[in-house]
Amino acid sequence: MTRSILDITGLDVTFPGLVRDTRILRGVDLQIQAGQILGLVGESGSGKSMTASACLGMVPEPAVVSGSILIDGEEVVGRSDAELNKMRGGQVAMVFQNPMRSLNPFFTIGQQLTEIIRRHRSCGKQEAIAAATEGLRSVQLPDSNVILCRYPHQLSGGQIQRVMIALALACRPKLLIADEPTTALDVTVQAQIISLLYRLAKEAGLTILFITHDLGVVSQLCDRVAVMYEGEIVETGSVSDIIDNPQHAYSKRLIEAFPAVGRGQQTFKAQGKPACGPSIIMGGAS
Numbered sequence: 454m455t456r457s458i459l460d461i462t463g464l465d466v467t468f469p470g471l472v473r474d475t476r477i478l479r480g481v482d483l484q485i486q487a488g489q490i491l492g493l494v495g496e497s498g499s500g501k502s503m504t505a506s507a508c509l510g511m512v513p514e515p516a517v518v519s520g521s522i523l524i525d526g527e528e529v530v531g532r533s534d535a536e537l538n539k540m541r542g543g544q545v546a547m548v549f550q551n552p553m554r555s556l557n558p559f560f561t562i563g564q565q566l567t568e569i570i571r572r573h574r575s576c577g578k579q580e581a582i583a584a585a586t587e588g589l590r591s592v593q594l595p596d597s598n599v600i601l602c603r604y605p606h607q608l609s610g611g612q613i614q615r616v617m618i619a620l621a622l623a624c625r626p627k628l629l630i631a632d633e634p635t636t637a638l639d640v641t642v643q644a645q646i647i648s649l650l651y652r653l654a655k656e657a658g659l660t661i662l663f664i665t666h667d668l669g670v671v672s673q674l675c676d677r678v679a680v681m682y683e684g685e686i687v688e689t690g691s692v693s694d695i696i697d698n699p700q701h702a703y704s705k706r707l708i709e710a711f712p713a714v715g716r717g718q719q720t721f722k723a724q725g726k727p728a729c730g731p732s733i734i735m736g737g738a739s
C-alpha cells in the first residue's frame with residue numbers, strides 16, 4: 454500500500470502589511486506518494502519556492518504560516534527551530550537552482566560533506582569519509598578522492614549540482630525538494646541531472662518535489678503534476694491528464710506556450726528508462 458510522504462493541507466502563508474496583508478499561499482493542498490516525483494509548475498511569483506520553503510520550515514519573517522505540512526507523518530508547521538533542524542536532512546532536504554550559494558567557498562567538498570554526515574549520523578571521521586565517498590558514487594561522481602579534496606570553484610556546474618544532491622541525500626531524507634535544480638546548467642548536463650533524479654526515485658525509492666518552469670522536463674521526469682497560480686494549486690493530475698487535457702485556463706495557456714509538450718510525445722517513462730540513455734545513467738561526472 455502506498456503512503457503519502459508529503460501531505461500539505463490548507464497551507465496559507467501571509468505577510469502582514471501596514472495597509473493590508475499579502476496572502477502568498479492560499480489554501481495549498483498537495484500530496485506526494487512514496488517514491489513518486491511530483492512536478493510543481495507555475496508562472497514566476499506564483500508561490501512555488503514559498504511552498505518549498507514552508508516544507509523546510511524556512512518561511513521568512515514576519516510571515517504567518519497556517520495549515521498543515523506532514524512529511525512522512527510528521528508535522529512541520531508550528532515546530533521549534535531545534536525540531537526543524539532535526540527534520541531538515543533527516544526527513545526533508547533541498548537542492549537549489551544556484552548551488553554555489555549553498556556551498557562554503559572556503560571549505561573543500563570533503564569537509565562540507567563529512568561535516569553534514571557527522572552532524573546527522575553522529576559517526577566518526579572515517580565512517581563519514583566512507584559515507585561521503587559512497588554518496589558521491591551514488592550521484593555518479595566515481596572519482597571521489599579527487600572531488601572530496603576540491604573547493605567548490607574547482608568543479609563544473611554539473612559536478613557541483615551532483616555534489617549538492619549528494620549533500621542533500623547524505624542524511625537519507627524521505628523527501629527531496631529540487632527547486633529548479635537544472636536551470637543554470639547547459640542542456641546536456643541538465644539531461645544527466647534529470648536522469649540521475651529519475652534513477653534515485655525509481656531505484657532508491659526517493660520521493661521528489663520537483664519545481665520547474667519546464668514542461669518538457671516535467672513530461673519526461675514526473676509521475677504527477679500540480680499547477681500553481683497566484684498562490685493556489687489550480688490543478689493536479691497525472692502528467693498525461695494535465696498535458697493532454699488541461700482543465701484550468703492557466704494550465705491551458707502554459708501548455709500552449711510549450712508546443713513540443715503535446716499529445717503523443719514519447720517520454721522515457723514509457724520506455725522504463727531515462728531518455729538520456731544508459732550511457733548517461735552509468736556515465737561519470739560531467
Ligand SMILES: Nc1ncnc2c1ncn2[C@@H]1O[C@H](COP(=O)(O)OP(=O)(O)OP(=O)(O)O)[C@@H](O)[C@H]1O
Pocket residue numbers: 468477495496497498499500501502503504513
Ligand atoms: N521574503 C518575502 N517577503 C515578502 N514577499 C515575498 C518574500 N519572498 C517571496 N515573496 C513573494 O511571494 C510570492 C511567491 O514567490 P515565490 O518565490 O514562491 O515564487 P515562485 O513561484 O518560486 O517564482 P519563480 O518561478 O520566479 O521562482 C511572490 O509574489 C514574491 O514576491
Ligand SMILES: [Mg+2]
Pocket residue numbers: 501502503632
Ligand atoms: Mg522560485
